[in-house]
Amino acid sequence: MAGIVYFDLETQRSFSDVGGSTHKDKMGMSVGVTYSTETGQYHIFDESNVAEMVEQLIKADLVVGYNHVQFDYPVLQAYTVYDLESQTVNCDMMLDIEAILGHRLKLDAVAQASLKAGKSADGLDALKWWQLYKKTGDEVHLLNIAEYCCFDVKVTKMVYEYGLEHGKVKYTDRNGNEQEVAATWKK
Numbered sequence: 628m629a630g631i632v633y634f635d636l637e638t639q640r641s642f643s644d645v646g647g648s649t650h651k652d653k654m655g656m657s658v659g660v661t662y663s664t665e666t667g668q669y670h671i672f673d674e675s676n677v678a679e680m681v682e683q684l685i686k687a688d689l690v691v692g693y694n695h696v697q698f699d700y701p702v703l704q705a706y707t708v709y710d711l712e713s714q715t716v717n718c719d720m721m722l723d724i725e726a727i728l729g730h731r732l733k734l735d736a737v738a739q740a741s742l743k744a745g746k747s748a749d750g751l752d753a754l755k756w757w758q759l760y761k762k763t764g765d766e767v768h769l770l771n772i773a774e775y776c777c778f779d780v781k782v783t784k785m786v787y788e789y790g791l792e793h794g795k796v797k798y799t800d801r802n803g804n805e806q807e808v809a810a811t812w813k814k
Contacts, residue, residue, distance in 0.1 A: 629665055629686065629687065629688045630663060630664035630665035630687065630688055630689075631663075631664045631687065631688065631689045631690075631691055632661050632662070632663050632664075632683055632684060632687035632689070632690050632691070633661065633662040633690075633691045633692065633780050633783050633784045633787070634659070634660070634661050634684060634690055634691070634692045634695055634699065634780065634783075635659070635660055635692060635693070635695065635699065635776055635779045635780050635783060636656050636657075636658065636659035636660070636699050636702060636703065636776065637656070637657045637658050637659075637753040637754075637757070637772050637775070637776050638654040638655060638656060638657060638702055638753075638754070638757075639654060639655035639656065639657045639754075639757050640653065640654045640655055640754070641654075641751075641754055642654075651698065651701035651702050651704075652701055652702065652704050652705040653705070654702050655674070655702070655705070656672075656673070656674060656677060656702055656703065656706070657673070657753065657756075657757045657760075657769075657772050658671065658672070658673060658753075658769065658772045658773050658776050659671075659672040659673075659677065659680050659699075659703075659776070660672070660773065660776040660777050660779075660780045661680060661683055661684070661780065662780050662781070662784055663683065663687075669777050669780065670683065671773050671776075671777070673769075674706070677703070677706045677707075678706070678707070680703075681703065681706065681707045681709060681711070684711065684715050685709060685711075685714055685715060687715065687716070688716065689716050689717070689718055690715050690716065690717050690718070691717075691718045691720070691783065691784070691787050691812075692717070692718075692719055692720070692783060693719070693720050693721045693734045693779075693783050693786070694719065694721040694722075694731075694734075695717070695719055696712055696717055696719040696722060697719075697722070700712050700715075718787070718812045720737075720783070720786060720787060720790070720796075720810075720812065721734070723810075723811045723812055724737070724796070724798075724808055726811070727808050727809060727811065728808060732798050734779070734782065734783065734786070736798045736799050737786055737796050737797070737798045738782045738785070738786055739799060740796075740797035740798045740799050740805050740806075741786060741789045741790075741796045741797045741798070742782070742785055742786065742789060744782070744785075752771075752775065753771075753772050753775055753776070756768040756769070756771045756772050756775075757772060760772075787812065789810075790810025790812055791810065791812070793810070794809065794810055795807045795808060795809050795810050796808060796810050
């Protein structure tokens with residue numbers, strides 16, 4: 628598989644559940660989602676087919692995400708022998724923006740200002756849905772996670788494309804003012 632693969636995942640456990648942010652490999656993936664420009668489709672994964680997702684990431688010409696290098700890859704590392712960071716070509720928009728601003732921005736802050744559309748929920752909702760799924764076995768909770776994760780991948784794709792088109796993205800700063808930052812992924 629080649630082309631661009633947009634990527635996000637949700638976890639089974641929080642930082643507090645695993646003893647802090649240094650134990651991302653213990654968080655477990657509940658749902659992972661990719662969008663491939665080669666297939667033109669979203670692909671949804673769980674633990675049973677996580678190896679297929681890893682293969683898609685490894686084979687991609689470019690993996691685009693938002694904080695995927697420092698968060699999603701360490702979570703996925705528990706499922707593969709590949710060194711994901713070194714064996715993939717990545718555009719982590721959060722890291723690009725952080726390098727310019729000196730601090731991190733949430734995807735929602737960039738999406739709201741640039742696209743006038745934000746995320747459909749947040750990671751805490753996904754954790755609640757996972758717990759409900761584990762408790763009840765009702766797959767509607769898994770579907771909620773998958774839908775949320777797909778929407779995040781779509782927003783990630785749209786922010787990336789906005790940056791390519793305009794050479795910058797907008798964000799709302801800590802004082803509520805709209806600002807701009809260069810989209811360094813524009814080549």
